[in-house]
């Protein structure tokens with residue numbers, strides 16, 4: 001199993017680290033445009049192998065896509081992160097061109113690759129990859145919902161004063177400060193609805209904190225987060241590499257599902273060796289349906305800025 005990670009910045013390096021530590025891939029190639037940078041990150045990570053007990057071989061390359069040839073899965077983290085006060089959507093001007101070039105180069109050397117898009121604005125970048133690469137829709141996956149759901153569970157556990165392992169919950173919709181749809185009505189603590197423990201006001205606060213999860217970290221760190229994004233990507237990569245058939249919310253092309261068309265946005269999917277194996281339709285309340293439509297309108301507005 002060969003996995004490529006494009007971008008050796010904080011998010012790319014974190015993806016490579018978590019994938020390697022989980023020890024399911026034989027090879028991880030990290031590619032960056034900055035001379036020697038990916039090589040340095042790869043060497044530093046490889047020097048953790050004996051300490052962390054993994055055998056994945058990590059190599060770094062400077063912009064040489066021939067070294068990514070025959071990758072089974074590739075992760076696109078390239079582009080610029082937002083700064084405090086910015087929205088993800090504001091990155092479109094710079095990141096669209098980068099993501100288009102990177103995805104074309106990846107597909108040229110690995111025509112059967114499954115692409116995971118992380119660069120922001122993620123849903124629009126996933127749509128761009130769908131429009132420009134010619135890859136089948138099951139092979140284009142946007143990473144946002146897995147991360148947003150992890151943040152949702154963190155906030156739920158905090159409110160419940162419970163261990164995170166006791167908590168389950170999912171965020172669908174667009175990966176944006178306003179577009180996320182945390183499914184509080186479906187969230188549980190050890191199979192008991194969280195509304196049994198928390199007031200409607202507290203649950204609303206949990207949802208609000210979840211939606212600005214990325215912005216909160218960007219304000220604290222001065223740039224966007226990397227540990228949870230890297231861990232979320234490694235979860236998706238592992239589910240595909242190990243054919244786990246796990247359900248994650250991912251951005252995928254919808255053709256009628258959830259009453260949406262011609263858009264990539266977060267919905268629950270089954271991930272296995274073919275990438276997205278199934279889109280899972282879950283019943284939503286009228287309020288959740290309305291939020292999903294509103295979220296989609298926001299994503300479509302950003303998609304409209306693409307020069308396709």
Ligand SMILES: O=C(O)C[C@H](O)C(=O)O
Nearest residue numbers: 082088120214215224225
């Ligand atoms: O918040 C960001 O800009 C980066 C990423 O999308 C995140 O949610 O951490």
